Amino acid sequence: MNRTRVFSALLLLCLLGKSATAAAAPLVSSPAPGSPLAGSSQTFVWTAATGVSSYWLYVGTSPGGSNLFDQEVGTSLTTTVGGLPTDGRTIYVRLWWLISGASWAAADYTYTATGSGGSGGGGTPAITAPTPAATLSGSGQIFAWTAGTGISWYWLSLGSTAGGSDLLNRDMGSSLTTTAAALPTDGRTIHARLWWYGGGGWAFTDSTYTAVSSSSGGGGGASPAMTTPSAGSTLTGSSQTFTWTPATGASTYWLYLGSAAGGSDLFNQNTGTSSTVSVTGLPADGRTIYARLWWYGASGWASTDTSYRAVTAASTGAWFVAPGGTGTGTSAAPFGRIQDALAVAQAGDRINIRSGTYNETLGTIRGGSAGQPITLVAADGRGTVLVTASGRVLTVSHGYIAVDGLVLDGQYGADDLVRLSGNAHYFDLRNSELRRSSRDLIDMGSVTGVTISGCLLHHALNPTNGVSDAHGIAAAAVTDLTVRDSEIHTFSGDGLQVDPGRSAPGWTRVTVERTRIWLAPLPAAENGFAAGVVPGENAIDTKASSSYPRSTIVLRDITAWGFRSSFIANAAAFNLKENIDATVDRVTVSDSVIAFRLRGPDVGGAWVTIKNAVVYNTTTAFRYEDNIANLRIWNSTVGRSVTLPFQPASSVSTGLDVRNTLFLSGTVPAEAFDTSNLAVGAASFVNAAGDDYHLAAGSPATDTAATIGAVTTDRDGVSRPQGAAYDVGAFERVN
Ligand SMILES: [Ca+2]
Ligand SMILES: [Ca+2]
Numbered sequence: 001m002n003r004t005r006v007f008s009a010l011l012l013l014c015l016l017g018k019s020a021t022a023a024a025a026p027l028v029s030s031p032a033p034g035s036p037l038a039g040s041s042q043t044f045v046w047t048a049a050t051g052v053s054s055y056w057l058y059v060g061t062s063p064g065g066s067n068l069f070d071q072e073v074g075t076s077l078t079t080t081v082g083g084l085p086t087d088g089r090t091i092y093v094r095l096w097w098l099i100s101g102a103s104w105a106a107a108d109y110t111y112t113a114t115g116s117g118g119s120g121g122g123g124t125p126a127i128t129a130p131t132p133a134a135t136l137s138g139s140g141q142i143f144a145w146t147a148g149t150g151i152s153w154y155w156l157s158l159g160s161t162a163g164g165s166d167l168l169n170r171d172m173g174s175s176l177t178t179t180a181a182a183l184p185t186d187g188r189t190i191h192a193r194l195w196w197y198g199g200g201g202w203a204f205t206d207s208t209y210t211a212v213s214s215s216s217g218g219g220g221g222a223s224p225a226m227t228t229p230s231a232g233s234t235l236t237g238s239s240q241t242f243t244w245t246p247a248t249g250a251s252t253y254w255l256y257l258g259s260a261a262g263g264s265d266l267f268n269q270n271t272g273t274s275s276t277v278s279v280t281g282l283p284a285d286g287r288t289i290y291a292r293l294w295w296y297g298a299s300g301w302a303s304t305d306t307s308y309r310a311v312t313a314a315s316t317g318a319w320f321v322a323p324g325g326t327g328t329g330t331s332a333a334p335f336g337r338i339q340d341a342l343a344v345a346q347a348g349d350r351i352n353i354r355s356g357t358y359n360e361t362l363g364t365i366r367g368g369s370a371g372q373p374i375t376l377v378a379a380d381g382r383g384t385v386l387v388t389a390s391g392r393v394l395t396v397s398h399g400y401i402a403v404d405g406l407v408l409d410g411q412y413g414a415d416d417l418v419r420l421s422g423n424a425h426y427f428d429l430r431n432s433e434l435r436r437s438s439r440d441l442i443d444m445g446s447v448t449g450v451t452i453s454g455c456l457l458h459h460a461l462n463p464t465n466g467v468s469d470a471h472g473i474a475a476a477a478v479t480d481l482t483v484r485d486s487e488i489h490t491f492s493g494d495g496l497q498v499d500p501g502r503s504a505p506g507w508t509r510v511t512v513e514r515t516r517i518w519l520a521p522l523p524a525a526e527n528g529f530a531a532g533v534v535p536g537e538n539a540i541d542t543k544a545s546s547s548y549p550r551s552t553i554v555l556r557d558i559t560a561w562g563f564r565s566s567f568i569a570n571a572a573a574f575n576l577k578e579n580i581d582a583t584v585d586r587v588t589v590s591d592s593v594i595a596f597r598l599r600g601p602d603v604g605g606a607w608v609t610i611k612n613a614v615v616y617n618t619t620t621a622f623r624y625e626d627n628i629a630n631l632r633i634w635n636s637t638v639g640r641s642v643t644l645p646f647q648p649a650s651s652v653s654t655g656l657d658v659r660n661t662l663f664l665s666g667t668v669p670a671e672a673f674d675t676s677n678l679a680v681g682a683a684s685f686v687n688a689a690g691d692d693y694h695l696a697a698g699s700p701a702t703d704t705a706a707t708i709g710a711v712t713t714d715r716d717g718v719s720r721p722q723g724a725a726y727d728v729g730a731f732e733r734v735n
């Protein structure tokens, strides 16, 4: 916007009066606001306003005062005030109007009393608006004139020639103002002749004007222009200072702020000669606020329009969504759809989602920025918001998006529940539940900096062909992916698989910590799987191309169980293979076929260091395959019901470095030939039958291990060594 539109005030008011727009206020058109008064008697004239049933004029010698005049004038648009001072002082005029018969509003003007020298005043009427010789402001124009002494009848003619009346020829009665409409806009000279009748005959006075030129588009002379806030901007609060450039010859400014074009329901004030005004109490609901800046210049009143957007809570960072909402995203008037908030949220904004169910599919529209994410949060706490659709529920295509506390349910539709495109860097998923997908619960492209924390991911079940991969998390060439403080269970593929596509340029720096990953026989038939079956494969499964730098992964403080698949023979909790460098520290595995399946030089061959592992009730603790090299197993404990502590598969054991490892067994396995390893009976443990493998008092494992500097803590995170030396096994005994 910010087009300058200049109209006569009254014409405009009439136009607005026929529409549904907010009622405008009346404006005193004569004498010119801020001008000297003509004498001790002065006629005041104002424009009509819609919905006004009565006007009331105060004239005083102090602001708001009425010591000089105080009179309700009904619907008259003019009144004459006598007895005014003539000493040059400031005269304060307050025009009141009664809106809808219910409430009074007022606006203030100031004038200068005529000086003691007298300006003559005289008894002859004179046109005061527009200022004689001015260029008119448009095709509609208010004309106003002073009352003459003893004059009861006026007549105004406007013509294209001197004394002509081809443009207007109007009997004015006693009125002191009128609006001429449909005046030419061709720059011609317009001749005005004001007749009056008094003292026994007609007399007249002539003035000339220049019609506005449509090509000039303006109202003659420089127009003021709003400078702050900038046109179209969102206001910064419910209080706002408006400032504009001064206009040539403007004696008074007046600012309307309205909820509709030309409206003044929000603000309506004469600012005098000041070109700035502070406004308070503006709405904070995102509505469009229409500003109309009036000025009184050589051509009378003219105006220019600008519009703004009201501040919303979201303008300062908070959008609101609630089921059934139909509003604009404020706390009081929330959106009904989360997507509506995504459509408007900017970097740093927080989308507060109130409790309830949202049947929609979400897609990001724009991203946040570093330190300024766009956050979707369950406003009433974790788990209070369910977003559900069949298949895909959330597509993240932009960076710095955070999701906190939501439940996303894919209803077992055949699509990934959450998909992160290659641009979804720094996606932050926290305190959320992802459930019921026939594909992956979250499938990410080659993104960086993704964090999944405090989340529950469960039921990724794909029954195609009996069983097909559906992963908790599938990741492509990610860097700096962190999964922590989370739980992943019940999947027909892997808890985490990175990278199933071995994508360029390879993945690295993946961390999973303080997380539980498990399978169990399905308690009931579920999405095509029968009750009692175990559909999944691995807690964590790696693939990494040997064409790229070795991928690094840290698995720390993880508990995994239940990897006894109904569909594959070698189900393993950890299937670590291909071109990776894995550090596995403080991991417990139970109730599985294989705890650690560690695979050889094919596709680069995995390098794996395992520290502080605990394995029990599992067929094979460590299966090493394909002549694996760089396999270190340090300070681990192999507990009860482990059939094969080590199981070679197409592999010699020369690549193994097994030290400080403790076996609940009568013998130490051949792979653990180093003397730091130890086989003990159940009495060495606090409660082996209950799978508590902390060392009992007097255990020969205490203080008898070698020092391995790379093992800094035990399974519990207790620093090593305690006592005189390292203990054998995963737990350091603390006295
Ligand atoms: Ca997928
Ligand atoms: Ca797998």
Ligand SMILES: [Ca+2]
Binding pocket: 702, 703, 721, 722, 723, 724, 725, 726, 727, 732, 733
């Ligand atoms: Ca010790």
